[in-house]
Amino acid sequence: MQQIHISNLKDYVGQEITLQGWLFNKRSSGKVRFVILRDGTGYLQCVFFKGNVSEEIFDSADKLGQESSIEITGKVKEEPRAIGGFELDSTDLKIIQASQEYPITPKDHGIEFLLDNRHLWLRSKKQVAIMQVRHRIIKAIRDYFDERDYTLMDPPILTPNAVEGTSTLFETPYFDLGTAYLTQSGQLYAEAGAMALGKVYTFGPTFRAEKSKTRRHLTEFWMVEPEVAFADLDDNMDIAEEFLEYIVQTVLEEKDEELKILERDTSMLQNVKRPMPRITYDEAVELLHKNGVEFEWGKDLGGTDETLVSNQFDKPVMVHRYPAEVKAFYMKRDPENNNLALALDVLAPEGYGEIIGGSQREDNLDELLDRIKEHNLPQDTFEWYLDLRRYGTVPHSGFGLGLERTVSWICGLDHLREAIPFPRMIYRNTP
Amino acid sequence: MQQIHISNLKDYVGQEITLQGWLFNKRSSGKVRFVILRDGTGYLQCVFFKGNVSEEIFDSADKLGQESSIEITGKVKEEPRAIGGFELDSTDLKIIQASQEYPITPKDHGIEFLLDNRHLWLRSKKQVAIMQVRHRIIKAIRDYFDERDYTLMDPPILTPNAVEGTSTLFETPYFDLGTAYLTQSGQLYAEAGAMALGKVYTFGPTFRAEKSKTRRHLTEFWMVEPEVAFADLDDNMDIAEEFLEYIVQTVLEEKDEELKILERDTSMLQNVKRPMPRITYDEAVELLHKNGVEFEWGKDLGGTDETLVSNQFDKPVMVHRYPAEVKAFYMKRDPENNNLALALDVLAPEGYGEIIGGSQREDNLDELLDRIKEHNLPQDTFEWYLDLRRYGTVPHSGFGLGLERTVSWICGLDHLREAIPFPRMIYRNTP
Numbered sequence: 001m002q003q004i005h006i007s008n009l010k011d012y013v014g015q016e017i018t019l020q021g022w023l024f025n026k027r028s029s030g031k032v033r034f035v036i037l038r039d040g041t042g043y044l045q046c047v048f049f050k051g052n053v054s055e056e057i058f059d060s061a062d063k064l065g066q067e068s069s070i071e072i073t074g075k076v077k078e079e080p081r082a083i084g085g086f087e088l089d090s091t092d093l094k095i096i097q098a099s100q101e102y103p104i105t106p107k108d109h110g111i112e113f114l115l116d117n118r119h120l121w122l123r124s125k126k127q128v129a130i131m132q133v134r135h136r137i138i139k140a141i142r143d144y145f146d147e148r149d150y151t152l153m154d155p156p157i158l159t160p161n162a163v164e165g166t167s168t169l170f171e172t173p174y175f176d177l178g179t180a181y182l183t184q185s186g187q188l189y190a191e192a193g194a195m196a197l198g199k200v201y202t203f204g205p206t207f208r209a210e211k212s213k214t215r216r217h218l219t220e221f222w223m224v225e226p227e228v229a230f231a232d233l234d235d236n237m238d239i240a241e242e243f244l245e246y247i248v249q250t251v252l253e254e255k256d257e258e259l260k261i262l263e264r265d266t267s268m269l270q271n272v273k274r275p276m277p278r279i280t281y282d283e284a285v286e287l288l289h290k291n292g293v294e295f296e297w298g299k300d301l302g303g304t305d306e307t308l309v310s311n312q313f314d315k316p317v318m319v320h321r322y323p324a325e326v327k328a329f330y331m332k333r334d335p336e337n338n339n340l341a342l343a344l345d346v347l348a349p350e351g352y353g354e355i356i357g358g359s360q361r362e363d364n365l366d367e368l369l370d371r372i373k374e375h376n377l378p379q380d381t382f383e384w385y386l387d388l389r390r391y392g393t394v395p396h397s398g399f400g401l402g403l404e405r406t407v408s409w410i411c412g413l414d415h416l417r418e419a420i421p422f423p424r425m426i427y428r429n430t431p
Numbered sequence: 432m433q434q435i436h437i438s439n440l441k442d443y444v445g446q447e448i449t450l451q452g453w454l455f456n457k458r459s460s461g462k463v464r465f466v467i468l469r470d471g472t473g474y475l476q477c478v479f480f481k482g483n484v485s486e487e488i489f490d491s492a493d494k495l496g497q498e499s500s501i502e503i504t505g506k507v508k509e510e511p512r513a514i515g516g517f518e519l520d521s522t523d524l525k526i527i528q529a530s531q532e533y534p535i536t537p538k539d540h541g542i543e544f545l546l547d548n549r550h551l552w553l554r555s556k557k558q559v560a561i562m563q564v565r566h567r568i569i570k571a572i573r574d575y576f577d578e579r580d581y582t583l584m585d586p587p588i589l590t591p592n593a594v595e596g597t598s599t600l601f602e603t604p605y606f607d608l609g610t611a612y613l614t615q616s617g618q619l620y621a622e623a624g625a626m627a628l629g630k631v632y633t634f635g636p637t638f639r640a641e642k643s644k645t646r647r648h649l650t651e652f653w654m655v656e657p658e659v660a661f662a663d664l665d666d667n668m669d670i671a672e673e674f675l676e677y678i679v680q681t682v683l684e685e686k687d688e689e690l691k692i693l694e695r696d697t698s699m700l701q702n703v704k705r706p707m708p709r710i711t712y713d714e715a716v717e718l719l720h721k722n723g724v725e726f727e728w729g730k731d732l733g734g735t736d737e738t739l740v741s742n743q744f745d746k747p748v749m750v751h752r753y754p755a756e757v758k759a760f761y762m763k764r765d766p767e768n769n770n771l772a773l774a775l776d777v778l779a780p781e782g783y784g785e786i787i788g789g790s791q792r793e794d795n796l797d798e799l800l801d802r803i804k805e806h807n808l809p810q811d812t813f814e815w816y817l818d819l820r821r822y823g824t825v826p827h828s829g830f831g832l833g834l835e836r837t838v839s840w841i842c843g844l845d846h847l848r849e850a851i852p853f854p855r856m857i858y859r860n861t862p
Contacts, residue, residue: 003661005629007580020661022823024624040629040660041580058669069823099822119620119815120822122627131628135583142573149438149472152566157588157613157636158601158651160861170458170589172601172613175642180860182588182603182613189853192550196559198436198452198471204636205588211606220589229471230434230451384550384862391530391551392453392500422587422620429611430591 006042009076009086016091019044022123023064023099025106031327033061035093036083037072039130045079046088046190047071057093059060066105069096076166105145129258130418133251138203138251139222141401144243144297145201150226153193153200155186160381168208170219182207185400188330188385190227191361194396195388201226211426215415216303216353218404220424227398232358233342236397237318240346241276241403244316251410264412268349271315278318281340284309300326301345310347316355316413320344330369331359344399354410358399362391365389437473440507440517447522449504450475453554454495454530456537459592464492466524467514468503473557476510477503477519488524497536498554537695549853550862560689561849563681565838569634571681572655572832575674576632581657584624584631591812599639601650613638616831619761619816621658621790625827626819632657642857647734647784649835651855658829664773664791667828668749671777671787672707674832675747679703682841696844699780702746709749712771715740731757732776734784734833741778747786751775760802762790775830783840789830796820 004017021039028034031050036043048061064070072091094260104120114121146153158172158180174180186202193200203224210217226239248269252259259266279287287309288295295305300322310317321334324341331341346356362368368389372379379386407419417423421430435448452470459465462481467474479492495501505521535551545552552558578581589603589611605611617633624631635654641648655668679700683690690697710718712732718740719726726736732750741748752765755772765771777787793799800821803810810817838850848854853862 005580020825021629040582040625040627067823069825097824101678102822115813117818119623119818122623128627131584131624132582138583139573139577143568146570149436151471151563153562153852154636154653156651156855156860157638158855158860168606170603170611172603174601174860175640175857177858179858180601190551192553193562193852194471195453196471196553197562205585207588209606209779220587222585383547387548387550391533392498393528394500421584421624423591425588426606427608429587429589429605429608 006037006039006044006084006086009042009044009084012076012079013086014076016073016075018071018092019088020071020096021069023066023068023070024125025066026061026064028062028244033058035061035070035072035090037070038123038128042200043125044076044086044088045082045084046090046093048090048093052089053091053093060095061093065099065102067102067120068099069327070094071096076327082197096300098382115417115423115428116431122421125261129261130411130413131406131421133255133411134403134419135261136251136255137247137407137410138403141203141243141403143250144246145199145226148199150201151193153190153197153202154204155183155189155193155202157183157205159183161188161385163238163381168210170209171374184208185223186225187398187400188226188310190225190398191385191388191396192399194227194229195392195394199226199228207230213305213426215417216405218416218420218423218425221416221420222403223400224403225398225400227396229394229396229429231360231397232395233320233344233397236344236360236399237278237320240318240344240399241274241316243348244276246357247406248410257362259411262411264410268314269410271349273315276316276318276346277313278320279309281319281322284319287312298323298325305431306347306353307351310349310351310353313349316345316346316348318346329375329377330361330368332362342397345400348405348409350409350412352405354402355409356399356401357395357404360395360397363389363393363395365393432661435516437468437470437475437517440475440515443507444517445507447504447506449502449523450519451502452500452528454497454499454501455556456497457492457495459493464489466492466495466501466503466521468501468519468557469554473524474514474556475517475519475554476513476515477505479521479522483520484522484524487825491526494523495526496530496533498533498551499530501525502527520565521700546848546854546859547862553852556692558849560692561838561842561844562852564686564693564842565834565850566687567682568678568838568841569834570591571678572634572674573678574681576630576657579630581630581632582624582628584621584628584633585635586620586624586633587616588636590614592619592816599641601638601640602792615639616654617656618658618829618831621656621829622785622816622819622827624663625658625660625829626823626825630657644857645734646848647836649851649854649856652847652851653834654831656829656831657836658827660825660827662791662828663826664751664775664828667775667789667830668709668751671749671775671789672705672747675707675777675787676704678837679841685692690842693842695841699745700841701806702780704746707747707749707765707777708744709751710740712750712753718743723791729754729756737778737784738782741780741782741784744780747777747779749775758790759793760806760808761799763793764798773828779836779840781840781843783836785833786836786840787830787832791826791828793810794820794824794826796824 073092079087180201504523510518773791
């Protein structure tokens with residue numbers, strides 16, 4: 001069980017080793033055959049010199065199809081000109097399975113074909129890079145909170161509550177208890193957690209049965225949601241900007257290779273450092289007007305509005321204090337202006353839109369009861385949530401960061417569908 | 432935003448600080464009032480001497496109800512006899528909300544009442560301890576794989592595939608695409624991931640619409656599933672035992688305080704070290720017979736059988752090579768005996784049953800096609816999965832570890848329902 005991987009080759013320079021993986025690419029040049037081996041951790045050029053290996057092996061290095069599973073033995077050499085910086089002076093090649101007519105060739109394929117073959121498309125160089133960046137982003141998210149004494153609290157997926165409106169809910173029959181919904185957000189549960197554990201975060205899949213077909217929507221996506229007792233809106237913004245800086249700078253440091261494979265221009269990402277600009281909704285509206293957009297005060301910012309606002313800055317911009325009308329029932333009103341909610345959105349640069357949405361929560365029982373009535377929500381479903389305001393209520397705040405939007409932004413992707421291993425959209429729930 | 436928490440008091444000895452939290456308990460003794468403050472990170476005895484504080488504060492320290500939200504100022508003193516080793520010589524107390532008639536009192540409550548009030552029950556000392564152990568287990572799981580170069584790969588929750596049988600599926604209408612099911616396991620997707628990335632793990636919620644009411648079942652539970660290309664059954668067992676040792680020893684080292692709160696006798700947990708016993712199913716059946724159990728070769732081990740087998744050992748025991756009949760379609764047959772599957776179950780000691788289930792996977796296309804037919808599964812739904820055997824198939828193995836069973840075992844709980852923040856069972860999907 002001492003399997004050697006391409007990512008660890010530096011420990012084996014000068015040694016004869018055996019590697020297992022798949023044929024990624026190959027080429028011939030006179031009396032030499034080159035096989036690029038991939039094993040999921042990297043790529044390695046394996047060189048076969050005629051005469052050094054049997055005639056049979058030399059031939060098969062030429063004939064093997066893409067994605068054939070193989071085992072190659074040889075000596076590790078440093079070779080700065082080769083991919084990854086090493087080369088294998090090969091002495092043996094065993095075929096595990098000769099793959100024929102692998103569907104995804106180096107030529108261009110349509111997106112529907114690639115999505116139909118997502119289980120194979122994931123092997124492509126760019127997709128591997130995206131998945132490795134995604135993994136590193138997830139680890140950075142968890143490290144950030146774990147290092148700061150937050151407790152992870154997994155909220156339920158099956159829930160009787162509709163948090164973000166009832167029109168976009170997936171539902172399932174639940175034994176004799178009627179209908180259960182797939183969660184749209186773990187926030188309400190995170191609030192219960194914050195009262196028990198002080199600082200918590202949830203991190204799990206959330207669902208929106210959105211009929212939207214835009215590149216910014218998935219029906220199933222992952223969201224991380226910190227919730228902090230005794231934090232107000234300013235604290236919330238402090239956490240959000242430190243959090244974003246931590247994620248982006250960590251990925252820039254540690255996933256440089258992958259971002260190069262993705263041909264990501266990282267100059268704007270380098271800027272993601274504190275402090276980040278904070279503007280009110282009012283100021284955002286002013287910016288829109290200044291730029292000739294007819295925008296009516298009181299509406300929510302749309303995608304193109306967000307892009308225009310964020311284009312005024314060279315790093316993520318926080319927009320706070322939105323009209324209460326367009327925001328969720330649980331947001332606290334601004335004590336200075338009852339028409340505003342203590343809401344916070346963070347807009348990513350380069351047109352990637354809202355990546356964080358959050359607020360200070362309404363911690364007053366009577367106010368919250370009023371909101372529930374105003375929003376025509378069923379009070380009995382929220383009795384447990386109201387209990388949090390009956391027994392030791394405290395000011396508290398939190399936000400949600402959409403994982404796939406963050407992956408998409410950092411990787412520079414056109415569409416969320418490549419930011420998750422198996423995307424789910426209105427017209428796709430396979431493979 | 433420099434909030435001070437009880438967990439960091441050692442940095443503030445001799446200083447006057449302000450802490451925010453909830454009244455956990457209180458008592459009076461002549462001219463002294465004691466308030467135990469909890470803030471989610473720990474507990475602190477705050478002492479109020481008559482004369483040191485105003486009459487009003489002295490009185491309110493006596494009258495405040497459990498779970499009132501408060502802010503206390505005072506000087507930090509080391510006090511080995513006090514809970515947590517510190518005490519606060521208090522000079523001020525501010526009431527954020529005086530809580531009256533908190534439903535969960537120190538007296539005994541029935542389990543249904545506690546589950547109805549799960550959002551408040553989570554604040555109890557034992558529940559806080561369980562949540563902190565759960566968090567540490569999750570972190571250990573991720574660290575184990577991250578440190579060993581696995582890539583996290585989140586499988587879809589909404590899926591067209593039924594992996595573990597169709598009778599226990601939750602389903603939801605999915606736009607114009609018919610029905611989608613809630614995943615029972617991310618394994619099939621993890622296999623696609625292993626072919627792309629070499630070593631992967633999934634970690635997310637999984638669902639079984641089990642009508643079972645036993646203490647070992649939840650309808651929604653978290654599962655971690657590593658999947659490794661080029662690993663066989665022996666490698667799989669090597670990984671499983673190293674993984675278990677890592678998790679248990681990490682929690683023992685770092686969550687000692689919490690395990691004490693839970694009154695967990697950790698002597699059996701100390702034993703969870705490599706090597707762990709490995710016995711075949713045949714040997715397990717022999718053990719049952721030796722202990723007077725009438726057990727027919729070919730059946731799956733039931734809960735009481737598992738307990739009897741695991742009681743023969745002082746650490747987790749791995750049972751491998753089960754009758755193929757009782758195992759899933761994707762498991763590879765033992766080349767030495769076609770009636771056996773290269774399956775692996777790990778049984779926890781102390782009656783906690785199966786915590787790991789896994790296998791080497793069938794990597795041969797024709798064999799897998801036969802299995803799909805034998806199990807009456809719809810081949811077209813599995814075409815993508817079959818592709819993994821068409822294009823560069825390789826031997827590979829993996830397993831799943833049930834998170835709540837592991838939390839339950841390590842914490843010494845009677846029932847899975849306390850191992851997850853908001854449990855879902857056949858008769859419960861609230862709060």
